[in-house]
Amino acid sequence: MPIAHIHILEGRTTEQKKKLIEEVTGAIHSSIGADKSKIKILLHEIPEDDWATGGITKREENQ
Numbered sequence: 610m611p612i613a614h615i616h617i618l619e620g621r622t623t624e625q626k627k628k629l630i631e632e633v634t635g636a637i638h639s640s641i642g643a644d645k646s647k648i649k650i651l652l653h654e655i656p657e658d659d660w661a662t663g664g665i666t667k668r669e670e671n672q
Contacts, residue, residue, distance in 0.1 A: 611637050612649040618667060619654045626652060 613633055621629075630650045638645050657668035 610647045610649060611641065611643050612651065613637065614651045614653060616653045616655055618660055619656050621654075 615629065615633065617629075630652070633650055634645055634648050637643055637648050657671065658666050660667040662670075
């Protein structure tokens with residue numbers, strides 16, 4: 610049972626997240642032959658204040 614954890618910034622629409630889940634599921638299925646019903650996708654939505662690169666949060670970067 611493959612499990613994929615995907616970390617993304619908050620703010621994507623439900624439709625965007627659904628498309629991401631469908632495409633990642635398809636990629637796992639086609640690359641290793643896993644049964645789609647057994648593939649788990651976990652989306653972790655991270656707030657801009659909790660996502661930082663080089664000590665700068667994403668919120669600060671976008672200001």
